[in-house]
Amino acid sequence: xxxxxxxxxxxxxINSKNFDALNHEEKLFVLTEMDKNxxxxxxxxxxxxxxxxxxxxxxxxxxxxxxxxxxxxxxxESNVYNSGIFKFLYIKIPIYQPIAAAIISFVFLxxxxxxxxxxxxxxxxxVYKYLTDTLFVQPEISYTRDTLKNNVSNSEEIRTKEKKTSxxxxxxxxxxxxxxASLCRSIKKDSNLKQFMVSL
Amino acid sequence: xxxxxxxxxxxxxxxxQKGDRKYFEYLYDRYQNKLxxxxxxxxxxxxxxxxxxxxxFIKVIESTNQFDTNRKFSTWIYALSINLCRNxxxxxxxxxxxxxxxxxxxxxxxxxxxxNIDKKTFKxxxxxxxxxxxxxxxxxxxxxxxEDLSIPQISTIINLPEGTVKSRLxxxxxxxxxxxxxxxxxx
Numbered sequence: 001x002x003x004x005x006x007x008x009x010x011x012x013x014i015n016s017k018n019f020d021a022l023n024h025e026e027k028l029f030v031l032t033e034m035d036k037n038x039x040x041x042x043x044x045x046x047x048x049x050x051x052x053x054x055x056x057x058x059x060x061x062x063x064x065x066x067x068x069x070x071x072x073x074x075x076x077e078s079n080v081y082n083s084g085i086f087k088f089l090y091i092k093i094p095i096y097q098p099i100a101a102a103i104i105s106f107v108f109l110x111x112x113x114x115x116x117x118x119x120x121x122x123x124x125x126x127v128y129k130y131l132t133d134t135l136f137v138q139p140e141i142s143y144t145r146d147t148l149k150n151n152v153s154n155s156e157e158i159r160t161k162e163k164k165t166s167x168x169x170x171x172x173x174x175x176x177x178x179x180x181a182s183l184c185r186s187i188k189k190d191s192n193l194k195q196f197m198v199s200l
Numbered sequence: 201x202x203x204x205x206x207x208x209x210x211x212x213x214x215x216x217q218k219g220d221r222k223y224f225e226y227l228y229d230r231y232q233n234k235l236x237x238x239x240x241x242x243x244x245x246x247x248x249x250x251x252x253x254x255x256x257f258i259k260v261i262e263s264t265n266q267f268d269t270n271r272k273f274s275t276w277i278y279a280l281s282i283n284l285c286r287n288x289x290x291x292x293x294x295x296x297x298x299x300x301x302x303x304x305x306x307x308x309x310x311x312x313x314x315x316n317i318d319k320k321t322f323k324x325x326x327x328x329x330x331x332x333x334x335x336x337x338x339x340x341x342x343x344x345x346x347e348d349l350s351i352p353q354i355s356t357i358i359n360l361p362e363g364t365v366k367s368r369l370x371x372x373x374x375x376x377x378x379x380x381x382x383x384x385x386x387x
Contacts, residue, residue: 004363005363005367007366007367007370007371008363008366008367008370010370011366011367011369011370011373012366014370014373038377041377041381042373042374042377045373045376045377045380046345046373048322048326049326049341049345049373049376050345050346050348052322052323052326052327053241053326053342053345053346054346055323057233057237058233058236058237058240058246059232059233059236060232060233060236060249060250060253061250064250064253064254065225065228065229065232067254068224068228068254068257068258068261069221069224069225071257071258071261072221072224072261073221075261075262076219076221
């Protein structure tokens with residue numbers, strides 16, 4: 001009771017009991033502030049206010065609950081899209097960024113495509129050079145010409161190119177016999193080949 | 201599974217934070233009448249009270265994750281209600297008077313007609329007097345005598361020391377007692 005103001009103390013007493021229910025010490029304290037009638041009057045007023053305010057209860061419109069439940073679901077749906085993988089998928093970025101990314105990807109792919117085409121063209125040239133040159137630089141290897149040709153490429157394109165560009169004397173070697181000879185025959189045993197080498 | 205009635209408000213809020221509609225529905229049912237009557241008595245207009253109820257629960261939905269489950273839910277929601285009501289009253293300073301008929305009890309148990317009239321007059325006068333109070337005093341009276349909240353809870357909601365809440369309530373009661381003395385049913 002020491003740190004409390006008289007009004008606080010009387011309020012606590014009024015909340016719990018009427019004047020007659022107070023003990024002697026409490027009665028003496030109350031009487032220093034007000035008389036018995038005033039105390040009881042405030043006590044009664046408090047009870048009546050309580051009763052009056054709680055007498056009639058009103059209920060909100062039933063539709064309000066439905067609306068709120070819909071709002072609740074909407075809110076939590078949008079929350080799902082703001083978490084986990086959805087947060088990453090539904091990230092907002094300026095429109096220029098995806099456009100720039102698409103342009104860069106396109107340029108990169110086009111560059112890659114042309115570089116790849118150029119390198120294939122070079123490869124074809126090397127294969128052709130190798131096939132035609134072998135006969136002259138290393139005659140022994142000429143036996144394996146058809147084998148090499150088969151290993152490198154069987155495409156009709158290369159064969160056509162070869163036919164068109166190779167000298168007519170080379171073409172003569174390309175008989176069925178020569179192909180058979182590619183199975184490790186020596187120059188000595190092959191008269192046709194010997195004849196060809198001499199003619200060079 | 202635990203019965204819904206056994207869940208405290210704070211436990212319900214924990215589940216609502218996870219997005220469970222069932223718990224929100226239950227919490228709404230638990231508080232709808234209490235809060236609606238509180239707001240209605242605060243603003244004195246049914247339509248306005250319904251709008252405010254809607255706004256209040258929208259606020260609850262939107263700030264579910266901000267609610268600290270270590271705090272008391274009732275304290276939090278009454279503080280929200282009072283703020284909403286205050287803002288609304290400030291917006292519509294020319295608020296309507298409570299329709300007296302709403303507070304008339306249709307059937308009295310006591311056959312004494314004179315006593316019935318006294319009670320009726322007293323009730324009307326209580327409501328009229330409430331209308332004349334400022335927002336803070338009205339909050340104090342409603343939270344204490346309508347919502348039956350404890351002094352520490354009211355102190356948290358109104359943001360005043362407990363001692364001040366008690367003193368103010370005492371002086372308010374004293375004033376009302378003097379003002380309504382003539383209409384008091386016991387006189």
